[in-house]
Amino acid sequence: MQHFDSDYMEGAHPLILERLAEINMNKMPGYGTDDICKSAADKIRKACACPEAEVFFMVGGTQTNATVIGSALRSFEGVIAAKTGHIAVHEAGAIEHGGHKVITLDHSEGKLEAEAVKNYMEGFFGDDTHPHMVQPAMVYISHPTEYGTLYTKAELEALREICGRYNLMLYLDGARMGYGLGAESTDVDLKVIAENCDIFYIGGTKVGALFGEAVVIKKPNTIPHFFTLTKQFGAMPAKGWLLGTQFDVLFTDGLYLSLGKHAVGLAMKLKNAFIEKGYKIFIDSPTNQQFVVLENEKMEELSKKVSFGFWEKYDENHTVVRFATSWATKEEDIDSLIEML
Amino acid sequence: MQHFDSDYMEGAHPLILERLAEINMNKMPGYGTDDICKSAADKIRKACACPEAEVFFMVGGTQTNATVIGSALRSFEGVIAAKTGHIAVHEAGAIEHGGHKVITLDHSEGKLEAEAVKNYMEGFFGDDTHPHMVQPAMVYISHPTEYGTLYTKAELEALREICGRYNLMLYLDGARMGYGLGAESTDVDLKVIAENCDIFYIGGTKVGALFGEAVVIKKPNTIPHFFTLTKQFGAMPAKGWLLGTQFDVLFTDGLYLSLGKHAVGLAMKLKNAFIEKGYKIFIDSPTNQQFVVLENEKMEELSKKVSFGFWEKYDENHTVVRFATSWATKEEDIDSLIEML
């Protein structure tokens, strides 16, 4: 049985396990105050060309989104997101639990367009009753999106421009960032992200780490007392060095990027096979998630040998399914999958 | 200058002021434990044909919605509302501040259709990831809606049926309920509302009271410790009898209904005048709010002599405006407005 259900099915890249084993019995200070966390943060700052940025390590994506958004916003403020955004759908109301409205706008293949934000903000300030409404203060995007799509540099800059005009923070959820950075023709690298976003996180859980997300706050003190806030949100691990170590390895010798490229390369091979064999591609994703329309019969047949994700019903006889590769996928697995198509 | 901006521009019906003056120096126990509150609650229970219902008096609409919804839902639960619902737009995120997501669905002239709720719930349970999502536990509607429209008895029953099927509470915001009950051809009276809703409130602030809303919880203990919860939400007035007195007067000799009928009668007169004079009616509202399309020139001309609400742009040359009558509107005011059309 082959598994393409998701990109968080395996543990960690062997170099990470090795390093964790090496330092296992070292005595380390707690709460991310250790030297490995410092080293990892330095490497991330360098990769982002943000020498002043604050870097915090957290355990998972929902936790990170809830902590960052809940900490950055004041009580009367809300966050704008695409209707399909992870915070809008699949975090069990974590943002609202923290007291904030997720203001959802229409999307384009999972992407929030600058134009949509602009229209919302113009309508907002054009409405005399807006002091009775939640004040938008942040824009949330993910890169790659839930649909595996990517923003271009120009699109990020357009969002940046609108955010600047309306005093909105731009926050990027990079749970799968490695698979965006590793895409073939993307013009968005970590520096472009850091130039355009106020806060973002670099996902480890889905890209080679056992677990862990690295939050980058470009301008220090954007969120005052963030250390205390991470404690309040239950997002401060006692053994912060477990996280620091993993990112230290991932940001050594370009490992993070190369893991991303590996997964994307295999995803492109699979996508091309789908196209060659006449399958309908549901969304043209340049990253590790591939969305394909399968005849229901074919889907059932395949599901006996391969596991994948159900996405949505396409029509009476067809279904959209998702195949996800990861840093751990082997070329032979892809090859044998292609043979079954 | 005539004013048709809203229905909360005046104080209270003279009978209420008289009664408040009469008992002004009486010594009353606090927190709604007095006999006048009991009397008012009894009259409301009788009018609703709900002999067991709990009745609580609160000060304003947003406070009432925040308190009821925030108290009724558990942390993981959300409330379904029309996109145009007051809680979704004009309460500054009070529901989210209480920790709950407002799940917004499309509407039909301000109304939430049973079919829309059914489709949402089917999709919800049809999605394997729903345990990662906010669990819908309540449906919020308003009657009249933000557009002045009314549910029919059949529509309420259809919502009730769907709510029953999916174990959702049905909560009705009756900020303008009097103007719904007083509509000419409605088949929805208080008993129909009580039969179909689990919780609702009868609006006083906009219908003859200085201020005040009466919350009716049909089945006792639907919200355990609701007394304490109203305190926690800042919704328990020390002098509860101020509220009880007003509702006691409103529910004596059918005053509440007659105030509603008065306002609706004048609104119908105005609507007919608009139609006769060839104006386009934007929404066919049977209640005290009338939405009309005005040429921009006409709008400017009128606005020198009459005040009304801007609703939305219709096209380059036209605007939708709202004229609201109230229990306090005089026939002569309507007549002189009609002359200006």
Place this chain on the structure above:
Amino acid sequence: MQHFDSDYMEGAHPLILERLAEINMNKMPGYGTDDICKSAADKIRKACACPEAEVFFMVGGTQTNATVIGSALRSFEGVIAAKTGHIAVHEAGAIEHGGHKVITLDHSEGKLEAEAVKNYMEGFFGDDTHPHMVQPAMVYISHPTEYGTLYTKAELEALREICGRYNLMLYLDGARMGYGLGAESTDVDLKVIAENCDIFYIGGTKVGALFGEAVVIKKPNTIPHFFTLTKQFGAMPAKGWLLGTQFDVLFTDGLYLSLGKHAVGLAMKLKNAFIEKGYKIFIDSPTNQQFVVLENEKMEELSKKVSFGFWEKYDENHTVVRFATSWATKEEDIDSLIEML
């Protein structure tokens, strides 16, 4: 039966009822944007010698405390209060519901001493683990306190000094402020309060108004977007002018102060009678609340003719009870009470 249970048993001073009746049918804009609210705010600013202060009108004390404190604090911040403070005990956790810890310190007859705050803050910053703790950001006091006691000018200045040193806001709950201002030998007037506090409220509900509290924020924009926040907390009445009108009357011709003096004068008469007749005074209160130790037999006998508040058990045979006078108490009521002692 005479009633001395509390100071919120009656309606409003007749001048307020008269004024409300006079303007009852005037058409007023909503949400406190009317001219009467402006006039009332101006009078309050003048009385406080704070020409720049923001003034907001709310309905009740718990609502006001929850809204002010919840709006002023950020997520990681808490408020320091006496253990006996209203927010610490009798608001059903409204402050915690808004997400904030009430840090309780020992008190002296209901008063929070500057020394206690200083010691707490020194200990806090002396503890290396303080980044893992709630960050104190505000000091809450009430004047008069729950025990009817008053701060002196020097005590307020000492608190102010400590608050300045540790960057704490000083917030004063003046639910019964009139009965403090009207005390015989107090050196604290509204100007002294305004000089030393960042935010405070002037209580109307217990001092001559039907209901209503006037929040004074000395430095504009201390709480950004407070208008929207009051909406979010359910604390923005549609008919703000109902509140503005009452404070406009209370702050005309010194009515507020004279109501306070009236109640305190009668309370002093009662207190002296207690002392003369050999009763033990539990707390030496200079305001409208008098705490006396009664023999249980005497208490039962009295309670057949007079109602009063049970405070606490004193010993096996004695009980502490509270007699409260108000702006509405008549001298003859006090005289007949004295006769019964």
Place this chain on the structure above:
Amino acid sequence: MQHFDSDYMEGAHPLILERLAEINMNKMPGYGTDDICKSAADKIRKACACPEAEVFFMVGGTQTNATVIGSALRSFEGVIAAKTGHIAVHEAGAIEHGGHKVITLDHSEGKLEAEAVKNYMEGFFGDDTHPHMVQPAMVYISHPTEYGTLYTKAELEALREICGRYNLMLYLDGARMGYGLGAESTDVDLKVIAENCDIFYIGGTKVGALFGEAVVIKKPNTIPHFFTLTKQFGAMPAKGWLLGTQFDVLFTDGLYLSLGKHAVGLAMKLKNAFIEKGYKIFIDSPTNQQFVVLENEKMEELSKKVSFGFWEKYDENHTVVRFATSWATKEEDIDSLIEML
């Protein structure tokens, strides 16, 4: 340099690292739905003699406390804790951030006595104003406590009895539970804990795991929709099997208990050395944390060669310090420390 600062300075027991490495490239389903989590849960249920219990795995202590308490309580409810309780002091207000008051009572060497809870509850219901107060619904204790002390079986039963009488849940924070279970003369084992507590967690982070806490809910559905709630609180790791695996190893062949015994054995050796050498023991702790009074000169001298925790000032010339052993402490480290005393 020897380090006795805390018990979370090292990674994981080698058997855990080995097992994680073994299964590293296995493809596992997410969110704790895998077979290893099931196996670990079964072993825990068996160790607790609770065949029906629900077991959930979370990452850290504050997260676990916030999630369990915030999920179990309704809006109007609070949790009783010792003043020194972790949730009352060192979780940055995480419980209040979730909307709940921590009601703090006096303690006895870190322990909350049944008598203290009883007195509070009697006072609460004896006070007529209690409907205006936070309703106590849970008792929080930790075992071992912040001071390393342990409840006896009789003490737990006494708490259980009071909790039953007043319908309070009993929740036990077992961040260091292994060091309690491993104490020499304790009569409290996992079964005793499970018999007396409604919910508790077994700490892994400090007792041999890389990270992780296992929450045991004795009676299924005590917290409805707890799966969704853990998501909302950001406490549901995508790779739940990372946690399950660690607990599966810890609960195989009695490893968890033996790690606890190891640390406690060395702590006792150290404690006896302190006593023999004439040091004053600050608290008689039977667990891995030892609190000793050092002369300041001695403290400074020692601190050049050994690190330990500052606890509190004892007097002008003495300080209370904490030495913590752990599952990873070596006997030779203790021996060389003893030599320095």
